[in-house]
Amino acid sequence: xxxxxxxxxxxxxxxxxxxxxxxxxxxxxxxxxxxxxxxxxxxxxxxxxxxxxxxxxxxxxxxxxxxxxxxxxxxxxxxxxxxxxxxxxxxxxxxxxxxxxxxxxxxxxxxxxxxxxxxxxxxxxxxxxxxxxxxxxxxxxxxxxxxxxxxxxxxxxxxxxxxxxxxxxxxxxxxxxxxxxxxxxxxxxxxxxxxxxxxxxxxxxxxxxxxxxxxxxxxxxxxxxxxxxxxxxxxxxxxxxxxxxxxxxxxx
Amino acid sequence: xxxxxxxxxxxxxxxxxxxxxxxxxxxxxxxxxxxxxxxxxxxxxxxxxxxxxxxxxxxxxxxxxxxxxxxxxxxx
Numbered sequence: 001x002x003x004x005x006x007x008x009x010x011x012x013x014x015x016x017x018x019x020x021x022x023x024x025x026x027x028x029x030x031x032x033x034x035x036x037x038x039x040x041x042x043x044x045x046x047x048x049x050x051x052x053x054x055x056x057x058x059x060x061x062x063x064x065x066x067x068x069x070x071x072x073x074x075x076x077x078x079x080x081x082x083x084x085x086x087x088x089x090x091x092x093x094x095x096x097x098x099x100x101x102x103x104x105x106x107x108x109x110x111x112x113x114x115x116x117x118x119x120x121x122x123x124x125x126x127x128x129x130x131x132x133x134x135x136x137x138x139x140x141x142x143x144x145x146x147x148x149x150x151x152x153x154x155x156x157x158x159x160x161x162x163x164x165x166x167x168x169x170x171x172x173x174x175x176x177x178x179x180x181x182x183x184x185x186x187x188x189x190x191x192x193x194x195x196x197x198x199x200x201x202x203x204x205x206x207x208x209x210x211x212x213x214x215x216x217x218x219x220x221x222x223x224x225x226x227x228x229x230x231x232x233x234x235x236x237x238x239x240x241x242x243x244x245x246x247x248x249x250x251x252x
Numbered sequence: 253x254x255x256x257x258x259x260x261x262x263x264x265x266x267x268x269x270x271x272x273x274x275x276x277x278x279x280x281x282x283x284x285x286x287x288x289x290x291x292x293x294x295x296x297x298x299x300x301x302x303x304x305x306x307x308x309x310x311x312x313x314x315x316x317x318x319x320x321x322x323x324x325x326x327x328x
Contacts, residue, residue: 020279021254021299052255099321104314130256134296134303146286153301157254 002071006039006047008223009074011202012123012159013053015220021157023050035201044069052100053077056121059095063087078123078159078222079215079229080236089117107133114247124158125240128179128186132244151181160216161225161233162196167208171195172221174214179241184248186241196221254299258306258314261293271297274315 010030017023017030026046033043048054054068056077061068064083076083089112096108111133112119119125131150155178162174173195180189198205198214198221205221208214213230214221225233259273267285272278282295284302289295294311295302306314 016254016299019300020277025277105317127254130254130298131303149283149286149301153299157299 002067002069003039005067005069005071005074006044007034007037008071009047009053009057009069009078010034010039010043011222012074012078012215012217013047013050014222015218016157017050019218022052023047031199035199037203052126053123055095055099056123056126059092059099059121060084060087063091075229077121079225080120080122080232081229084120084122084236087121089119092119092121093117095121104133111247114250115243118243120236120239122236122240124237125243127154127157128240128244129247131181132247147181147184151179154181154186155179156218158237159222159233160237161213161230162194162216162221164208164210164212164214165193166210168195169200170197172198172208172214174216174221176216179237184252185245186248188238188241256296256298256303258294258296258311258318260311261289261291261295264289264291269295269302271295271302273297274318 011034013023014030014034018027024046029042029046033039057068057073060076060083061073064086066073072081072083075081093112097105111129131154158179160176162176164172165175166173173193175191175193177188177191180187196216196219200206204224208224213225215223215225215233257273259271261269261284262272262278263270264284267283269282269284269289270278270280271282279297282297282300282302284295287295287302287305289302289305294306294308296304296306
């Protein structure tokens with residue numbers, strides 16, 4: 001376990017947990033650990049109780065010979081890196097059947113079949129595939145208002161990225177490209193300016209500045225990305241979108 | 253991250269609902285307008301949006317699968 005890996009993971013898991021969408025009701029423990037920069041036992045235990053995120057880390061770790069909280073493991077899951085390429089799709093498929101809570105097994109089978117087995121255990125893929133395999137909405141055939149709601153959900157729930165334009169007391173103004181759903185296809189939209197929350201007490205946000213690229217989750221700036229991470233999140237997100245669009249097309 | 257959870261609509265008004273999940277937790281202000289869920293309906297929720305409605309038998313099957321994964325240590 002590395003301190004940096006736990007903190008990186010916690011930064012990205014924090015906001016949906018705060019909103020009540022996943023994980024245990026332990027947001028105080030996670031926030032305190034982030035602000036102190038010290039991942040205590042309580043924070044680690046809380047992160048181990050996330051129903052999907054933690055099993056995904058275990059999947060990546062066991063296929064790459066890493067520890068679960070080795071920095072590269074949560075980095076692979078949330079942002080994307082070469083570790084994702086080392087998880088065999090059959091293992092990901094088996095994992096989705098046997099270890100992942102909340103997944104309908106028939107939908108999982110149909111999804112992997114529609115993708116010809118080409119899938120990576122990347123958070124954005126998980127988000128997009130959950131929408132795409134939703135039976136009632138019939139993937140490509142949803143109506144306009146539903147498309148708008150689903151597009152917003154996908155964009156909030158995936159990890160996105162933005163370039164800081166201005167730094168305020170509790171908010172950053174960033175320029176980012178949303179994922180949009182239109183005509184039953186996902187795509188990265190045109191760049192937009194938006195305001196997101198951040199916590200100056202969490203390193204390195206005390207020194208965040210214009211031009212930094214930050215990762216975003218549910219309208220919250222999670223971390224400042226380095227150059228390689230900024231390239232990777234765009235690369236893996238585009239890959240996820242292309243795979244999901246292929247699956248959606250196969251259902252038409 | 254979010255997880256797709258199945259639960260029952262416990263309160264609903266103008267397309268927004270409070271949903272009680274199998275694990276005993278609940279979430280208020282879930283948008284159920286897209287699936288037009290009524291009181292007592294079973295829905296699959298992702299984030300704050302209901303993606304689909306489930307029959308009672310489908311919901312029971314999902315609960316069994318959820319419990320099974322929990323027993324095997326799916327929650328880590």
